[in-house]
Amino acid sequence: MLFTFSIIWGLLRGILASSDDYVAAVVEHSPILAPILPVNVSTAQSLMMKNLASYEKHAINAKQSGAQIVVFPEDGIYGVTLGPFTNLPYMENIPSSTAISTENINPCLSEVQFEDRPVLRRLSCLARDLSIAIVANMGDVQPCQPLTDKGCRTTTKLAKYNTDVAFDTDGRLLAKYHKKHLFFEYEYTEPESASLAVFTTSFGVKFGLFTCFDMLFQKPAQELVRRLGIKNIAFPTAWINSFPYLASVAVQQAWSRAMGVNVLAANLHIPTYNFTGSGIYSSGKVISEFMSSVPGESELLMGKVNANPLGNPPKIGGDDHYVNKSYKPDPEKHPQFVYKALVGNEGAVDACHGNFCCHAKFSRQELDGELYALGAFSGMDEHEPEEYKIQVCTLRKCATTLSQCSQQTNASQTMFSFLSINGSFSESTFIYPVFMLGNRQLLQPEFVHVGNGSMTYNDQSVAVLTATLYGRIFTETVRE
Template identity: 30%
Template sequence: MLRKWCDGISSLTAGIEAIGSKFPQNMGPLFVNIFLNSLLAIALQAFGSQASDINDSHFVAGVVEFRPDFIGLTTEQLIAKHTDAYIEILSSPEALETDIVVFPESTLNNEFNTTYVPAPEEAIIPCLLANQSSRYEYYLIALSCAARDNRKYVIINLTEKEDCAANAAVDPRPCATNGLNIYNTNVVFDREGRVISRYRKVNIYVERKNTTYQPEFAIFDTDFGVRFAHFICFDLLFYTPAEELVAKYGIRNIIFTSMFASETPFLTAVQLQQSWAWGNNVTLLAAGASYPQSGATGSGIYAGSSGSLVSAMIGNSGVRQIYVAKVHKFAEKSPYTTAPETHTTAAAQPQTGVRLLRDPQLDNFNSQLLQLNASSVISVELCTEMLCCSLIAETTTTENSYGNGTTSDAYQYRFGVFTGRRSYEKEQYSDVAICAIYACTDDTVSSCGLLFPANTTIMPKFAFKRLQIEGSFQKTERLLIMPNTLDFSFYSLQPAQVAWNLADKSKSYDAEIALKASADNLLAFGIYANYYDSSSGAHKYCSSMLILSTSVLLWIGAYATDLLYVYEIL
């Protein structure tokens, strides 16, 4: 109803703008803004009761895929444009019915214009301090006002500064000579524009930022009866705080801000988001920065083991768009039992113009090239020292083709098993165990995880009529086992297409993933396990002096795609 109402006033708005053009030069825009703001106020007053409350079985969430600006702007201009674009999205007809809106990582400000952020226990509404204090930067105040004006919970990510002296009692580490800590920080506003939660990133990926002396766990409650926790990008791959919030604190609704660098074949953005939500059976609201040239894209809303409600992997130049879904609430600590609404995805060809990483351990898998044709039935078992996995596959003919290029080709597949350590950057690594098939452009190991050029039409020689992978994973205290799938459009298969079973044995978990329907468009299909007990996050304790000495080079790098990719991609 609200959306129809907003659509209905579009022609009225055009008429008002035409009238405004007849006013004197400085009065026309003022007249138009006053009129449109009045319309918005009337709409919110008339339909304010539409906000979800504690008795509703669902709430409405929005996640924003946001393309940042970089080139040809001063810092002030850049932040002003981003702030205006955030506010425009929050005030848009698409966002009108939302209770909570999440913006992505690193798309608002930068190290050259940082802001203080009030502690949640202070219960400060920055919007009300606009004419009283210069402590908070205008963009924090403006977005507090936007949350207040639009009556929404709003989550933003920004670069925060903190006086070291204010934290000296709990952090004995040396401080920079300028007296500041610099953090990668999530900020949560309630419907009044009040800061009710703040989280400073724990696992830093190629960023010159500080971390807190002890990891933070950011949890907040809403007036519609849902408790959320939130964290940032690279955190998703480690136990603290991401998995710990689920396993130790029992949080079932997670907010995730990111500027994520997708890696084939198992860790592209939407693929990982859905796998993590499914493996934990939690709601995940994931907002991604949209800068495909550097590898950043991927947003979605996920309903645990019921799959994705909406997701987006964007190619080419990126977008600024909100994706909205009605999200059913969990019963008290119970798994999802309600099927999601119709799953939707963005229609883009995400591999076009997206910079992709490749799993550095893929060459070290114990793997076997699958000799498949249009009518094959095969059974394979492969082992490492710690893990044995089995594959059963049956193929059939296919008539599908993908792409619109001038040449055609077909992927080949390997079945691979891996256990051990995989690195990210220097001291950052995870211990993982994987059983999966993955696509290769030819019969060599080095071609696996690579894609055919964008102008290639993919002509599959067969479809998987049956595909089943099983593995027995050694049990440890801190472990997450996830289904992991990826198709040619860089989306994951949904529960209607995939059967997933995890059986708890005395000393192991027996995992099984199987196709429910024929598929000829797979890039990856298998089981991905994260062994957190022996994994390590980023080097935690960056010094503020290091931040200051490198920030100029980093800012220059932000104007070049390759250096931007290194600068702050997670």
């Protein structure tokens, strides 16, 4: 009897231990790009249906492999070639968040009502037919009043938003989110405030939702975690890699680790424009990762995720401050780092930008032809239509000479067995701990110790592309 009870209890424990797990999928999609010249609605819908046919193949494969949710990338349904005068035919009117939360909207079961919104309907039916939750990105067009609504165009009286949508396993529309922080996206309207979009799936997991550039801001990204306690993030993105320290997968891992949450990140795959890099992460642990420079290669990533990961975000609050829109940042202006070269097989190096200083110690197998430097910067990073305050310590491989350290590099061979970095960061700085290997892959978090404005690697030798403490300051008012 006791033996039988032990077996039954062991089985129950296994079921209970895995009850918080779910299987997630993300798709790095290589889209058919919309033409640059204007087209009519019929032509636009035909192109979007071709991209959605690719979505369907991936969703079927994901479901057959046990996935309960699949996330698709930002701009995946029409690509990144649209402008403010060509994107309207690709937009659909998405119900309001209030209607979504109160009216049980299911486009798949409402053929007549959604006849003129084929993207919404196809996504809904795909979720329903496969019994899989779906997160996708599309365009939302809404009527507006030019005299009262921010960003409303006087000619069309329409606002066009970069929008994420989430569908449950029965096809029901669960949530929508308008991207707040636009990155040179003149074709979209910036919403007046950053909304906190959440949804709970039929398999009992609550997700937060935001898009791409939002990840570098307090609202909505960090507020979802700090205010609402969200532990699972669906993250459609069209992230342009800036190697080495703002590479897509490195930032995704860093944010997941710093915030102590799961991140399901789906990027576009257009290597010609530097779009690539997707992954599934749990408090920085890499469950699945993909980055490829091969054009035309879409990828389905899968992984089992615990809905309640260990880890908590640092207690750094404050508010995002925005530049006055009458001020126009220079889109060609980049942070001007102060770089100091690493010399020898082992040693220490310091770099200071004004009163902000970075320090590094290292042990390596020095390789002829590969120059490494420690860089320091504290100040404004300008991206229209807003600028933001950063503090960064970055040890990185330089392109060729010290004066060219700010140029992008995406591979290295120099082996490091020890590396530590720290900086005189402000107490209000939120730090993304970025560590990327020479082949553009990531290390699991247990190999890189992070804490108190520092980062240390001390294990077997690995080729290092960058080790960076990328800090964001949310509490300081920027240029007014």
